[in-house]
Amino acid sequence: MHELSIAISIIEGASQEALSRGGAQVHAVHLKLGALSGVVKDALLFSYEVATNGTMLEGSRLVIEDVPVVIYCSECQAERRLKSIQQFCCPVCGALSSDVVRGRELELVAIEIEEVEEIV
Amino acid sequence: MSSQPRLVEVRQNVLKQNDLLARSLRQRFEAAGVFVVSLVSSPGSGKTTLLEKTLTRLIDNGNRVAALVGDLATENDAARLARSQAPVKQIVTGTVCHLDADMVQRSLEGWELKDLDCLFIENVGNLVCPSSYDLGENLRVVLMSVTEGEDKPLKYPTIFNTADVAVITKMDLAEAVEFDLAGAYENIQSVRPGMEVLQLSAKTGDGLNEYLGFLVSRMESRSLVGKVSVG
Ligand SMILES: Nc1nc2c(ncn2[C@@H]2O[C@H](COP(=O)(O)OP(=O)(O)OP(=O)(O)O)[C@@H](O)[C@H]2O)c(=O)[nH]1
Ligand SMILES: [Mg+2]
Ligand SMILES: [Zn+2]
Numbered sequence: 001m002h003e004l005s006i007a008i009s010i011i012e013g014a015s016q017e018a019l020s021r022g023g024a025q026v027h028a029v030h031l032k033l034g035a036l037s038g039v040v041k042d043a044l045l046f047s048y049e050v051a052t053n054g055t056m057l058e059g060s061r062l063v064i065e066d067v068p069v070v071i072y073c074s075e076c077q078a079e080r081r082l083k084s085i086q087q088f089c090c091p092v093c094g095a096l097s098s099d100v101v102r103g104r105e106l107e108l109v110a111i112e113i114e115e116v117e118e119i120v
Numbered sequence: 121m122s123s124q125p126r127l128v129e130v131r132q133n134v135l136k137q138n139d140l141l142a143r144s145l146r147q148r149f150e151a152a153g154v155f156v157v158s159l160v161s162s163p164g165s166g167k168t169t170l171l172e173k174t175l176t177r178l179i180d181n182g183n184r185v186a187a188l189v190g191d192l193a194t195e196n197d198a199a200r201l202a203r204s205q206a207p208v209k210q211i212v213t214g215t216v217c218h219l220d221a222d223m224v225q226r227s228l229e230g231w232e233l234k235d236l237d238c239l240f241i242e243n244v245g246n247l248v249c250p251s252s253y254d255l256g257e258n259l260r261v262v263l264m265s266v267t268e269g270e271d272k273p274l275k276y277p278t279i280f281n282t283a284d285v286a287v288i289t290k291m292d293l294a295e296a297v298e299f300d301l302a303g304a305y306e307n308i309q310s311v312r313p314g315m316e317v318l319q320l321s322a323k324t325g326d327g328l329n330e331y332l333g334f335l336v337s338r339m340e341s342r343s344l345v346g347k348v349s350v351g
Contacts, residue, residue: 002218002249009134017130027125031134038251038278086274088281088313096313100281106134106252114125 006039006106007047011057013108018056024113028061034105035069035085069103138253141221145256152233155339156241158255160279161263162272163245166289168197169322170263170331171240175204177332184235188227189242190219197242207231218249221256238339247276259338265290267297270304277311284338285316287331292321 014029029048033041041064048062069082073090079101080090089096133139149156159167171187178185186207189197198210209227211219224241233239241257243250262283264272267290273280280286286308294301301319308317318334320327 002216002252005216006134006252009137013130013132013134013136017128021128030127036278036281038248038282040248085277085311087310089310096309098281098313098315108130108132108134110127110129110131112125112127 003039003043004047004051007044007051010048010062010108011051011055014060014111015056017108017111018113021113022115023056024115026057026060026111026113028063028112029057029108030063030110030112031065032067032105032107032109033064034067034103036100036103037106039106041066065109067102067105070101071097072099072101073097074099135252135254138221141225142254142256145221145225146258148233149239149256149258152236154233154236154239155259155342156239156255156257157259157261157335158241158243158257159261159263160243160247160250160283161245161265161289162247162268165245165263165265165268166322167242167245167263168200170287170289170320171242172201172204173322173325173328174240174332174335175201175206177328178238179205183237185238185240186231186236187240187242188219188224190223190244192217192244201242213244217244217246218253219243219255220253224255238335247272247279251279251282258342259284259335261285261287263287263289264304266294266299270300270307273304273307273311280308280311280315283312283315285318285334286312288317288319290321290323291319291326292324 014026018024018026033039045062052058069085070079071082073080073095075093075095076090080092083091088098161167175185187201188209188211189201190211190213191197192213195210198208201208211223211227241255260283262279288304305317308315318331320331
């Protein structure tokens with residue numbers, strides 16, 4: 001299980017970003033997760049909750065956008081979404097393809113923050 | 121007065137640090153002229169056994185080789201590999217179930233890369249976690265043994281998808297366990313069309329020449345012509 005170390009990397013990245021914006025409070029972290037990223041969504045959500053404990057991200061939500069695998073089919077000359085990651089063939093014409101266009105993402109997309117008010 | 125939460129775009133790869141480090145390792149390997157091969161598989165598929173044979177054969181033919189080996193807890197694999205006389209370093213990962221580029225970089229300290237033709241990296245036995253981490257290798261070999269059954273590729277499509285070649289191991293046991301070789305090829309092609317598949321038994325040596333020949337052809341296609349030979 002490497003989701004815990006992935007969660008820690010996400011927290012580091014998001015915290016840095018938040019700090020660079022003046023120590024803002026983070027409400028949510030948005031992530032793109034490809035079906036071929038090698039990361040299990042439920043395990044990641046669980047790890048995130050555990051790993052944010054005691055950090056500036058404690059209580060924040062991890063919002064995951066699933067990215068399906070898209071291959072390039074040279075027969076159709078088009079990008080096609082796979083029906084299953086166990087079958088790398090074009091769902092339209094059946095041609096085989098290893099040309100992955102999308103689906104490997106493990107990307108920190110955005111953070112939802114609230115600026116901390118300056119106390120005068 | 122409190123402000124509304126707002127969405128700030130970040131757009132960065134979560135494994136950016138690892139990817140950057142892997143890229144710089146790859147550049148170092150290339151500059152030093154060393155070809156790097158990593159091995160991944162489930163626990164016990166035969167990585168160390170195949171690697172020991174590989175190192176021995178390459179050394180016998182005058183090549184300069186070395187190995188790094190990842191293991192959760194023990195140094196057994198390093199001790200086995202050292203019998204080949206190749207320089208070997210163990211990376212004990214503790215609770216971490218995969219190698220990453222940083223572990224590789226740190227364990228290379230003290231080694232002169234330009235004195236090597238080929239470096240092998242045995243990953244921790246695990247078909248899931250290693251798939252996310254680029255180690256800077258030129259070639260990733262995924263092993264599956266006949267005793268694991270032919271459906272491994274369908275269960276772990278991601279690791280097969282990130283690997284460059286599949287090696288079916290322990291072929292000497294194929295008959296005893298009624299291994300469906302055609303089914304295994306089909307499943308590999310299904311998750312990675314066009315992937316090269318080799319079969320061998322490290323125990324009997326069957327298929328070992330083809331495997332070594334494949335490695336050498338890959339090294340040569342990286343314009344390291346003439347550096348490595350299998351005799
Ligand atoms: N019959 C047979 N047994 C083999 C062969 N290759 C390896 N084995 C046996 O399989 C067992 C595991 O082999 P290892 O080489 O240690 O496997 P590994 O992948 O390095 O294992 P981990 O590092 O623990 O993941 C050992 O008992 C080997 O003797 C083979 O070609 N044929
Ligand atoms: Mg081993
Ligand atoms: Zn098509």
